[in-house]
Amino acid sequence: MSLDKLSSLARHELAQLNFPPANWVPPSSGPDGRPLLDALVVGGGMCGQTAAFALMREGVRNIRCLDREPRGREGPWATYARMEILRSPKHLTGPDLGVAALTYRAWHEAKYGLDHWEKLHKIARLDWAAYLLWVRDTAGIPVENDVEVVSLNLKKEFIEVKTTTSSFHAKKVVLALGREGSGALRWPEFETFNPDNRGARVFHSADDIDFKALKGKRVGILGAGSSAFDNAGEALEAGAAEVTMFARRPQLPQVNKSKWTAFAGFQHGYAALDDASRWRFYTYIFSEQVPPPYESVLRCEKNKGFSIRFSEGWKDIEEDDELRITTSKARYIFDAVIVCTGFDVNLMDRPEITTFRDVIDTWRSHISTEEAEKFPEEARFPYLGDAFQLQGKAGGLQRVHVFNWGCTLSHGALAGDIPGIEIGANRLAQGIARDLFLEDADLHYRKLLAHNEDELKPTQYFVSLSSRRPA
């Protein structure tokens, strides 16, 4: 089956599922008299588009989904992700929301054939990026590109939204800002180096890096996680003469504990655990860290310029004529360095939420001081409600739903990795549908009273409204 035929089949299946159902949320106006948006999804990456899709499936249709990047540049897949293949197994589902013709497998079979699928080891990264765009187009998910949400201002009855192109009001906002959207790029503490003043030879793994320029160069990599190996592999394949990786740990992490959580019991049940149990699960999972995929390690190992120095963290980076790295054991000179230490989950760092960040409830107030000191990053995760809503004393906070990695301590990885996304998006959309209904409950009651569909009109038992007697 060609991709065109698959698109038609998927649209037909969606129609069979009565998608998209009619919008049921009563229209309302904002303070400026213009129509209020029912939900704004900020971010049109994998989580944002799946959230918007799930909202449409719940009949919440007065929505917008905005992404600051151009089409195809949303999220890591076609930008700073540098692995050749996804880490996850090829059978995973999620962005399809349970529609068979929208699964990755259906897309792959249509594009490359069943035989190719059967022989496939893991999904190629750029195929995944192309697949996500195809799901978006086929299901008609309305992502608007090149629009950045600049600020959100909470009011009791709505949220004021400012974007780079306009201002408007929304009843609900979903923050689907991605991994870095829970906070900022993570830079370790150095003795003198300040990442804000870094020169052109020091990169973070999330930067746009011209790897061709590293041909024949000596490259230092800090970190030994997945992205460290992906960046090392990319540099080696671009012809870097030498790539030296540095890890504080004496060996690589061996087991991906979060892979264990990808089953329905955990995904449905985790959020219902008490705080102490949730804290115990995820502080353990995070502290075990994640091994790099073996494919990424082998990709580096096959180049003779590659080496790893264990138990050797960096103390400082100095840049003048030379680029010098001081470690706990020695000094090294490189032509370029890439810091691969991931993202710091600190929602409070996000410019979009400056106006209310101080009133957001975090895990810190749900654990002991000792635990908060032991796990400072985890303590900064937002403490979310049952549909990913922010909690705290300020009115309107519950209008903001965090649908990215920042939800992990409260809900598990339901808005971070692919395997949890379907359960997460449905939970989010159903919670928003509930809240929107509750907000208009009196209006809905009046609509119920006014509801007068003459079911029996074609029969002899039909009684006109004025002649009906109470039961």
Ligand SMILES: Cc1cc2nc3c(=O)[nH]c(=O)nc-3n(C[C@H](O)[C@H](O)[C@H](O)COP(=O)(O)OP(=O)(O)OC[C@H]3O[C@@H](n4cnc5c(N)ncnc54)[C@H](O)[C@@H]3O)c2cc1C
């Ligand atoms: C390198 C890498 C590899 C990964 N590989 C895997 C894997 O193999 N398997 C797996 O399950 N998971 C993987 N993940 C984890 C996860 O699946 C991805 O991070 C995924 O992209 C998460 O989707 P998202 O929508 O949350 O974030 P993103 O895809 O990052 O999307 C967030 C979007 O928000 C937009 N945005 C941010 N701020 C604003 C704003 N103010 N206004 C408008 N738009 C804004 C950004 O432009 C971006 O497009 C990987 C993650 C990384 C970083």
